[in-house]
Amino acid sequence: MAEFQIHDEALTSLKDKVVLITGSTSGIGLATTKLCLDLGAKVIAGDMNPFPDHFLLEQQAKEQDPQSQSQLLFQQTDVTDWPSIRNLFIRGFSHFGRIDHVFANAGIGPRTNFLEERFEEDAADDGEKLLAPPDLRTVNVNLLGVINTVRLGVYYLGRGNPGLTCPPVLRSIVLTASASSFQNFSAADYTVAKHGVLGILRGLVNDLQADSLEAGEGRCPRVRLNAIAPSWTATGLVPRDVLVAMGIEVQEPEVVARSVVMLWNDEKRHGEVVYSWGGRYVEINRREGGLLDGAIRAVPNKILEEEVMARLKR
Secondary structure (H helix, E strand, O other): OOOEOOOHHHOHHHOOOEEEEEOOOOHHHHHHHHHHHHOOOEEEEEEOOOOOHHHHHHHHHHOOOHHHHHHEEEEEOOOOOHHHHHHHHHHHHHHHOOOOEEEEOOOOOOOOOOOOOOEOOOOOOOOOOOEOOOOOHHHHHHHHHHHHHHHHHHHHHOOOOOOOOOOOOOEEEEEEOOHHHOOOOOOHHHHHHHHHHHHHHHHHHHHHHHOEEEEOOEEEEOEEEEEEEEOOEOOOOOOHHHHHHOOOOOEOHHHHHHHHHHHHHOOOOOOOEEEEEOOEEEEOOOOOOOHHHHHHHHOOOOOOHHHHHHHHHO
16 A cells, blocks of 8 residues: 655645635635645635635735735535536636636535435325435535536636646646545445545546647646545534544544645646545555456456447547
8 A cells, every 4th residue: 555645845836826616615625725825826615605704814814915815716606506606617717817726525414315214295196105205415416516516627627728738737626535435335325426426537537538638758638637535534524522432533624635735736646536544645546456456356357348438439
């Protein structure tokens, strides 16, 4: 296992970049917003809820120069509503003139296990209770919201990119996956959504690689796509004291924020998933012995489905 640390010098090149963050006013999103502003980046922030008062007071104390207030642009945003999330990109692009990186982070906790017996208020003609549909709010926010954000991200990151040779200004999108993206996790709606986030990464990474810039001996994607997969993090999803009482190590959201910025800055990373726990990091998708390698080794049929799909597309 190639465990690594993220040093401060891996973060500093974010200065003057323009980043868009969904789910920006709490948890990992808020920690990433703070880190980006501290590094001198400009932030387009979208969330259903406003920033907490203490954050706004901290920003006002740091930014005495009225000009510096333009470093942060906030808009109330529903990632499940296409016009709402589209307007966030439109306004942010118009305000700053470009978008360099995107963090598709907005998410909510579990709501249902899909098997919960809930019934419609109105009964059938014969008086029998009618089973209500499952509550799909978590799937809609955590999965469909990410799809919306990625679609818009690829489009807007490609606009105004002056790079004609590789490496150009390699812009990137980071997705918030989870440790539940690749294991059993007894919260059905949340687990379905986070498995789906991993599916977005794996379903699009080669398409983005195909839409690449050529230079010298290699090719590089116009937009890089990576994901983070945090273990238990102090985001409020589960009360910290409950986890600590169970003997669970809980990391701070600032630890995860550093992995987001590192993935934005490291132009060699594409199609990776960085798992974090207790302030430590490891790439678990593409490395030898990682998730993809393990799947190839585990499946008896050694014909790779991705190779077949690539040929079909060609």
